[in-house]
Amino acid sequence: MTHLIDIKGVRHAYRTDSGPLPVLDGLELSVPEGGFAAVVGPSGCGKSTLTRLVAGLMKPDEGEVWLHGDLVKGPKSTVGMAFQNPVLLEWRTILQNVMLPLEIVSTGMTRKQQEDRARHLLDLVGLTGFEDKRPSELSGGMRQRASLCRSIVHKPEVLILDEPFGALDAFTREDLWQTMHKVKAEEPFTGVLITHDLRESIFLADQVIVLSGRPARTQYVMDVHLEGPRDIEMLYTPESAEALNVLRQQIRIAQGRDAA
């Protein structure tokens, strides 16, 4: 099976004043084309470092990151990113914010096509009528929706989501999970989702990777096979409870509170 994202034996340490601080030590991750992997682990275990590696924003000390058969050596326009902080530009309208990547990446689209695409995406996430508003006029959940549109406007192959729903309240978060499925159905991408929320990981992803505590290595991989339409009720079935239980135990091991 060919993998769109392939991370092999990655080790990395940050140089600090008090010596090297190893964050990743033996990270393995493979996501097939169209797959959606969720990465969970104790806080501070190097999950965000992982996103920066995949995005080509930094190079690992050791090991390799492959995207679509190419060794990652620097940033690539085939990657989209969204963060916990929606980082919308306050001086631009929502529509202009969504169109920002198209000013950097050449897509061959005319100005009109770019705008139509941005409007279409905003419509898809339920932000119709907010195109000309400023980010400060939107709620946190709406800003995150706009940020999501911006991350996929240039049709990236790989979408990296670094805890995008982490700062939202529970109900808004669940709404956004549903939106995420809607977006994925219409705009195919291969995704890596960093999250703290185990329910989120099994609801959105088809593969959950548990990282150990720092320095992080791949500790456990779970394939998620949840049946039926993805609605919130799905999280309350016995299968989901079982999967969540296994993941919770793995997290406990990662935190070092249980003997492995």
Next chain:
Amino acid sequence: MSLRQITVPLLALVLFGLFWEWLVWVNGWPNYKMASPSDLWPAFWKFRWLFLEYGWETLWRTVVGLLLSVIFGTLLGMVMGLSKTMRDALYPLLVGFNAIPKATVVPIIALMFVGQHDMNTILIAFLISFFPIAVSVSIGLSTLEPEYRDILASLGASRFTIFWKIALPKTLPEFFGALKVAVTLAFIGTNLMEIVEPHGRGLGHLFDSGKISADYPLMFAVLIALALMGIVLYYVVVALEKVFAGWAERSPT
């Protein structure tokens, strides 16, 4: 701008003038102790052409000094904001320079470039006002959250593109905050030089003439003229801020 936004400050000005007049009258102060608003009009009228001529002198020198501050301060702020090494190297130098009272620099500059009134005055206006601009631009750039950089950097955007599209516009509110301080400082600089330099020009020189000829109402009239020019220039900056950084102002909700 609504009618209320104009009438309220105007009314406050009139009330202040009346209070001032009353204060002088009730204490029976002679005009060399404290001139009253009613003493000022004759002084203005008597020297109306000089006020226009010198006022213009002071104004254009201040504005040119301020423009130099904006250019140099922004460039310096950029260098310090984008490079930690440059920040570490330049900060103590900059702080030390700013700590020197500019009144002591004035005679040095006046001696350095004897007779070149325009240049001396512009130079002092510039020297006294670039510091807040440089500091605020450098802080604005160095405190940019890494995510802002990453959204463009992950697409392969160049450093310049990131600076132009994100860092620079994001710094504008801080820049205008500093510019409001710099406007006032530049006026102080211009007048310092105009007062100290012999055979000078500008409102500072008119103030000095008033002092020499013991024309106290004239001295007060100069102060009022300077205050008015300061207000005008300040609101020009406010108007520019509305155009270029109006997005930073939250609507009260």
